[in-house]
Amino acid sequence: MSPGALPGFRDFYPTELAERSYIFGGWRDVARRYGFVEYDGPPLEPLDLYTKKSGAEIVDQLYNFTDKGGREIALRPEMTPTFARMVAARANAMRKPVRWFSLPQLFRYERAQRGRLREHFQLNMDIVGEADVSADAELLAAAIDVMRVFGLTSEDVVARVSDRRLLNALLAGIGVTSEQLPAAYAALDKLDRDPREVLEQRLAAAGLSVQTAAQLFELAGATADEAAFSQLVDAAGATAEWETLRSYLDHLESLGVRDWVRVDLSIVRGLAYYTGIVFELFDAKGELRAICGGGRYDTLLESLGGVSLPALGFGMGDVVLGELLRVRGKMPASEPAVDVWVAYGDSGTVEDAMRVAAKVRARGRSVEYALGSQKLARQLKAAYAAGAKQTLVIATPELSANEAMVRRKDEKVELRVQLDEWIAGA
RNA sequence: GUGGCCGUAGCUCAAUUGGUUAGAGCACCGGACUGUGGCUCCGGGGGUUGUGGGUUCAAUUCCCAUCGGUCACCCCA
Incomplete structure (x- = not known):
């Protein structure tokens, strides 16, 4: 952070800009290797582009104001709505699946913390028009290859994956009703942070029985053990969902990134957003925030008033990634030198x-x-x-x-x- | 927005229970080495001690507020 710049904003001196350019270079390189093409949109958008998707509460978390023409507008906090609009406008004319990426600068009005500023750059890679799980594998492989291009290994970074549909089926299998789902997800999300008793209390408040709560924790813990996992799957009658995830993992094997991947049902992410496989990339030591997060959002394009096309994507910010590279000694020293x-x-x-x-x-x-x-x-x-x-x-x-x-x-x-x-x- | 911790030079840090003109290293600029560079030596610029109040004869030091940083909560697109 530079004194003088607005809180949460950065001045990029030549040294820092060199690091940023290095990251951008790696991003573009990998995106290109996977056949993605670059696009961009306006940094300023109508406010309702975001409230339509995320509700009015989102306004607290973004930079918004009224422009001189009386329009309610906001600095973009994410790329997906812009992406959805652009894709929808030409959906019929484009060869599917669409593979696009972008390196937008995004803004959010929040108190800055380590790895989370009010402004950052984010690699967005999205695929539209392919419902098959092979697309999910392709996308995660791309995210992992970004780690590789920066010299990181599966020792440094782990990809944790889950599947919204599988999890829903498993939860239903242990007696969680659809009304109780949000509470169940919240508990899974907080598994590492809050003590067990606190979570049990909240689950009880949401109406889950002590037994169901216990099974919920078992579910999250069983992720490493395939045998136990299969039992849970059989019991819940979630065989089809499990097969999808299995096939996903097989594809990842073929793409050469299986070592990096671990099934972990405690990966939650945006509730209203994702419909299928979701994933996050973390540094293996667990010192930093998530490096990257994404998944499948098959209904979002339609709900944003666009076309009905399956879609998936991820976002990867420059802040946490940059920190990780510096901490692991993978950030090359910039050598500004004349010939x-x-x-x-x-x-x-x-x-x-x-x-x-x-x-x-x-x-x-x-x-x-x-x-x-x-x-x-x-x-x-x-x-x-x-x-x-x-x-x-x-x-x-x-x-x-x-x-x-x-x-x-x-x-x-x-x-x-x-x-x-x-x-x-x- | 709420709470904990922290703010001295561009950077890393000093400054003896509150006591002269707030120092050092690195970096930067200049000089010497009589003109082919990394060394060495000498010198210089640079701070209203984050800011504003308060207590005191006296505040970098104690108190309050504010701003900024950091961590956690919230949220994660």
């Missing part, structure tokens, strides 16, 4: 350096030289400090007009070259 530094000796002036710089720049290389008038020793010091890959010295008494001495970074030897030839090859 060539032109220094001149006593036989010349800054204008000689200028003439050479102009020619080398015309060749497409980045060039810097000492502005003003400086002694050669100082110029060379500056060249070193700038991290110049090559330093060219011209106009010293021992050099003729068309000669220069060249030294590469980190090399001791200095070569005498013909200036014209050297520039031509630069």
